[in-house]
């Protein structure tokens with residue numbers, strides 16, 4: 001693959017619609033090249049589609065999250081769902097992809113979290129920075145240090161396994177670029193989906209009650225829902241689809257402007273009960289993961305994380321708005337963003 005450093009200005013990004021084109025991101029001569037085909041192969045064939053590989057990890061991490069929330073609720077502290085779900089997504093991706101717990105990355109962990117937030121914020125304001133290049137780019141060096149450690153683990157585990165993937169070692173930045181892309185694509189998306197779904201349920205208390213009744217009646221006193229239990233949760237799955245319909249994650253994370261006002265109907269998960277409409281790219285009424293050749297390669301993993309976490313959050317805890325707030329205060333037109341400074345959720 002041809003690699004050239006783009007220096008038109010400090011920040012440059014190139015993405016062509018061609019399916020096999022590379023995506024290139026440069027900062028001060030540091031070249032990150034994303035090759036969609038290889039990235040898909042990394043995601044789909046080798047890592048994130050191996051259900052048996054990520055299931056126990058997801059269950060373990062969701063279990064740890066429940067324990068953390070138990071502690072917070074025992075101390076009567078509010079839970080920052082956005083931050084808790086971001087920690088959950090990052091930790092699962094680190095463990096599945098790199099065999100390492102995000103929480104065990106020590107001092108680098110919080111730096112890593114900050115870098116992800118920064119890069120996400122920057123991608124969201126992408127057009128703005130085209131016009132104002134002085135806004136700067138994510139701390140690429142910081143990202144490189146963390147991802148170097150993580151991706152070296154990944155590379156040794158791939159080399160020691162029977163996975164059929166060729167690792168290019170000619171440019172370490174080339175490799176890290178692909179890692180950054182998978183991280184950005186896989187963490188904020190799943191976390192945003194969980195946060196929106198919880199916000200939806202908090203705003204619609206009748207849906208919250210129906211979902212909770214379904215989950216609790218199904219498992220009784222079992223204590224924890226696993227992947228097998230999830231398959232029978234018809235109503236919860238409908239709530240997740242309705243959340244995808246009302247708040248399609250990817251277009252909301254990357255800024256878009258609509259040409260006109262449009263109405264998307266009332267919030268009603270029941271519309272999906274008994275309906276064949278699914279999000280797997282075959283029904284264009286609902287395509288939160290895209291469709292066709294470029295459909296999200298992390299769809300199964302993303303959905304599995306969202307379903308498992310939500311089911312257990314609803315099973316284990318009774319939820320209410322923080323003191324002084326009502327469901328009318330939940331604004332579905334805007335997504336609040338949590339920063340490191342105001343975070344209260346202890347990761348790990």
Ligand code: HEM
Pocket residue numbers: 036039040043048093181182185186187189190193249250251288289290291293294295296297298299301302303306
């Ligand atoms: C609920 C969670 C998620 C949602 C809503 C979501 C949504 C999307 C969407 C809409 C796209 C663009 C598809 C297109 O271009 O037509 C995409 C691409 C992508 N997603 Fe996801 N995603 C999620 C989770 C994940 C996870 C967990 C991973 C990886 C572990 C992942 C990895 C990727 C990658 C690598 C791409 C780029 C694929 C390409 O360019 O060919 N996603 N995702």
